[in-house]
Amino acid sequence: MNPSMDDSRPIFMQIAEKIEDDIIEGDLPEESQVPSTNQFAALYRINPATAAKGVNLLVDEGILYKKRGVGMFVKTGAREVLREKRKEQFYEQYVVSMIREAEKLGITTEQLTDMIRKGETAR
């Protein structure tokens, strides 16, 4: 129904990823307040309990913290932690699968690095 929510992956994970993306991209600076679960629920038309599960996942991971009676906030240092985490995922998600596909097509390592350089200059 909602184009930004994928019905084939747990929604609480997608909410956590959205918050992570906003922190990495600087839209949610450190020590700023995260939207409430009710705001997430209304905005994405998702169940508030599911949204809360996504937010709590990031609290457990030390990315967000709770100010009693106020709401959830981004911890200082969260951005760097997330960047490191995403770099590891980047290797798994992009590099490994790229190499696998390249092997299938008979692309050598040299050709692959040439392609990456070419892609960088074309940017």
Added chain:
Amino acid sequence: MSQVLQVRDLTKSYGKFNAVDRISFTLEENRIYGLLGRNGAGKTTVMNMITAQLFPTSGELKVFGEEPYENNRVLSRICFIKESQKYPENFRIEDVLATAAILYPNWDRGFAASLVEDFKLPIKRKMKKLSRGMLSSVGIIIGLASRAPLTIFDEPYLGLDAVARTLFYDRLMQDYTEYPRTIILSTHLIDEVSAMLEHVLVIDSGKLLLNEDADALRGRAYSVAGKTAKVEQFIAGRRAIHRDTFGALASATLMGGLDADVRRQADLLNLEIAPVSMQQLIVHFTTEKTQAKGGE
């Protein structure tokens, strides 16, 4: 959290046919439930029993801890919106809303009025002169503005276009976050409502097939497609819930998460791999059973 509904071994029989066959479940307060299943699965029969419009043949049924029959303490806290709702002859929309205001203790006049505007309803028009979509809109307004502790929507949007349905979902989520209550949504438009559900009950041929956290059903299955021999090789030792063969090609839906191992093995066998949505998963579950029954 307190329980709003307790159902144990609930059965409704018509002669030898069990429309509802020994169903047991409980509903917790202030959650949104999806009651899903194919047409004729028994969903409406279950809702009719919960709302005391139908007597169970056997089994136990407690709503707010009490028997619902002729029990006004219970019935005044339930709002049941169904597709086939009949209205008194000559009632106008405004008469229906005025009656609802008397029937439901939590009725919010202001909210009802704003919904009438949202859905662009002609308040002076007689109910019997309304289009199918307008009738559905009236039901939705009553369901929302009643703020009943147990609100049940049974296929509430016959004749409503996508814009009006989206309006319904928006208002439902906004109001629910402000005034939490227990809601049952029964529909076969699973894709449209799935994100709003906290918990899912799937009924098939009168039996309770699934009773699960909605988010737990996402990412629970995936599908592979490719050459039949390779697909067979892949699914050996895995739990396939659905299989299709098209000549030399085949596809299969398997239970399990789409982890790196799964991807690697599928890749080695040159299989295409895709995640399965909640709707697809439920369709597979309910058709699997029907097919199995046909083979008996």
